[in-house]
């Protein structure tokens with residue numbers, strides 16, 4: 467079987483993906499697929515995206531040689547892809563701007579989105595303000611209480627934030643509510659999904675907009691080192707920053723991929739979000755992929771100290787990568803992630819988001835076991851200002 471770097475005609479990567487949605491959404495997904503295919507072949511659309519990447523997002527982001535961090539590990543060289551320096555402080559803006567451009571091209575002015583911690587909501591609010599689109603963001607009541615600065619940011623940029631009071635009042639309930647809205651208003655509404663999850667063609671669209679991370683990394687590696695890296699390491703929530711880094715290296719079999727999931731309080735406790743490491747295949751939010759469920763087949767309540775990793779599903783392309791052995795997936799606990807957070811802050815003067823702090827921890831440990839001529843690239847998917855209070859309260863409880 468030929469290895470796939472794109473989904474087949476039915477929207478599957480190997481056994482994963484597809485469309486498990488109500489009949490009313492099938493036509494909307496067909497329309498989206500068609501519009502996206504046309505846009506991806508349209509030079510002026512691609513030019514618009516490239517222009518905003520440069521002028522608005524601040525791309526290309528640096529590929530930074532973390533000398534102090536590497537020295538501390540005393541092994542391989544560690545490079546950081548600085549998505550924390552992208553506008554709004556994380557990689558999510560790449561996808562938000564790309565899809566907002568697509569919505570505008572499709573003539574849809576009403577944009578809906580879901581958000582957990584608020585990072586995707588902020589990116590959507592910014593992209594919609596930029597392009598003159600109306601943004602409605604669904605967010606669980608629990609998350610609204612925990613993440614009030616992001617709620618203020620979204621409102622300042624003109625988005626309407628709708629509180630979701632069903633279920634656990636967190637991300638998965640917000641997704642259900644956004645899907646309900648889309649079913650009702652499918653004619654004039656664009657659903658702007660935030661990661662490489664959901665029904666086909668979303669995992670493909672989001673991946674393609676995030677692949678700018680990997681394409682830049684490849685160019686920067688060739689310019690700086692005249693070769694490709696040995697390892698690419700990124701944290702995996704829904705899987706968009708990791709697949710964005712990995713995918714452009716898919717056919718370079720000498721480049722190893724490692725996805726780092728949220729081990730939470732440990733895999734034995736069930737309080738984690740390590741979907742690929744500890745889950746099994748099933749259907750969630752419109753696609754078949756690995757997921758976390760309990761013995762009754764109910765979707766698990768997940769836990770991670772990093773809000774952006776706290777999701778019981780993962781993108782279908784990662785499930786495929788896992789099954790064919792193209793990527794390896796590991797779990798890092800809350801405690802270890804906080805160690806990574808402190809390590810990068812102290813060695814480099816860079817405060818990472820708690821999500822990529824998982825990848826930093828793993829990379830530092832791996833680097834220590836490798837010879838000095840190996841190169842590891844870590845995707846630093848976001849900055850950590852948003853997480854200071856979480857880390858402070860974690861340290862309080864520990865002492």
Ligand SMILES: *Cc1c(COP(=O)(O)O)cnc(C)c1O
Nearest residue numbers: 661703704705706707774821848
């Ligand atoms: C949302 C988020 C993630 C997790 O999402 P992916 O789709 O897996 O990339 C990781 N890092 C940061 C900084 C985030 O905001």
